[in-house]
Amino acid sequence: MPKEIKQLDETACKILEILERDARISISELASRIGLSAPSTTERVRKLEQDGIITGFTVEINPKALGYILEAIVRVKPSPGNLHVVEQLILNEPRFTSCDKVTGEDCFVTRIYLKDVSELDDLLDPLHEKAMTNTSIVKASPIKNRMVPLR
Template sequence: MKGFEIVLDQTDLQIIDELSQNSRITMKELGQKIHLSGPATSARVLKLEEQGIIEEYTILVNPLKMGYSVHAMISIYTKDTHHQPYLFFLKNYPSYVLNNYKISGDSCYLLECRFPSNKELDSFLTELNEHVNYQLSIVINK
């Protein structure tokens, strides 16, 4: 809708902040933190979901404990305007690809990946280079 603006008050912002830190918190616990009853808190959260402000709940996993020690940011330079072969290639690697951002600037995409080792990274890059050119950066620390 044109001209439609959702206004968030301080309580909404507190709810978002608390859920960002722990999305598994009970509505009763959340209500205690923001000084509302459990049912009132639940109604507020539902309203934020219905407005599309809260889109989903997720988990944060430890990549090292899962065996992924190499975190790579890869700038992608397509060889032509037809990007479908590259995008299709990525679908073969859902366990490695975290995000594929279409961006402005020198490159076309910024690809964020995790790999168990440099050997897997090298294999991935060899196949990737059949579709696009790239520039690799390894994440040293978050």
């Protein structure tokens, strides 16, 4: 049974918007920005976590700073009977940084980062025995990890 959908008040929306921009903000600074006391703010954040709205606080890493100069989207269409085998190959390869199971002609849409385009064949060759792939190099990402509308 689905969990009850929560309606967010203005304060909760402000908290989420601020934390989305800077998850490392101190509780005292967050409290100051939303106009509540630190204990009240702590309780509001804790409630958002308990309700499953906040699921974690993360760090964002710049792949280019680590030498990954190319990002690619790889659409994967397993051959008949190989869906689970291909999924396991993707799960076991750490260079796949995201993977979505999708409807339509492809079964998986993945993202990978590469230090050089020559890595592409080594990465995808194990899949080619079990699937067809279609690769697009990402030129730019005008929207990256945008938060869903809160209202």
